[in-house]
Amino acid sequence: MILNLDLSSEVPIYQQIRDQVVVAVATGELVEGSALPSTRQLAGDLGINFHTVNKAYDLLRREGLLLLTRKSGAVVRRGPRSGPAEHGFAEEWAGRLRTLLAEAVARGLDGPAVLAACAAAVDGFDAATTTMRGEAR
């Protein structure tokens, strides 16, 4: 995958790395078992401190998306095709979703515009999220 960092953004670099890995997993660009570059290699490629990459990888590990081992390095641990979410995730996530959608509504987007943006985002993700698993229901 190609990471595009915006050094002028208010979003910290480690968060940008984390966010782009998450999106790559959701779109299927990275799948369960995909290997990511080592922290030192990625830091070198991007011209940033390797502690920054470490911070991003550790966050992804805590979220259950990366497995970090001395032997294999950083490996994607799950994706849309890896089965249902862990217990409690949906509820915790829905709370954050409500806040983000509230922000849009408070600042002047109407309900249909908000839902259209949601549908457009989901459309861009792994087809497994909308067809394969949808059909199985």
Add this chain to the structure above:
Amino acid sequence: MILNLDLSSEVPIYQQIRDQVVVAVATGELVEGSALPSTRQLAGDLGINFHTVNKAYDLLRREGLLLLTRKSGAVVRRGPRSGPAEHGFAEEWAGRLRTLLAEAVARGLDGPAVLAACAAAVDGFDAATTTMRGEAR
């Protein structure tokens, strides 16, 4: 409005205050012109440092949701009925939305579940976002 702070949460207190004000504006519990308590009063009521309240209010000010003046204190500056969003907001917000929805998909929620959660959240907001302004189109 009643603020419910979770002191054991990983979400910082100032962010919890900011998030709950945003949701209250989206639901219409707070409307344009509503006065919020002063930072010192709210800090006293909640038993927290007033700098924490200041930080929340300043964030809301920068987001365009609060007007802070020496004379009138903290006043809600806009809401769902205050007209369209400022230029560029929708695009910036959609980027954050994509990341949040990607997280759900990467961690195992399927597309229909994600969109149902979006619809449920929007349903709880000010009716103006789905009826009044929707009908005007």
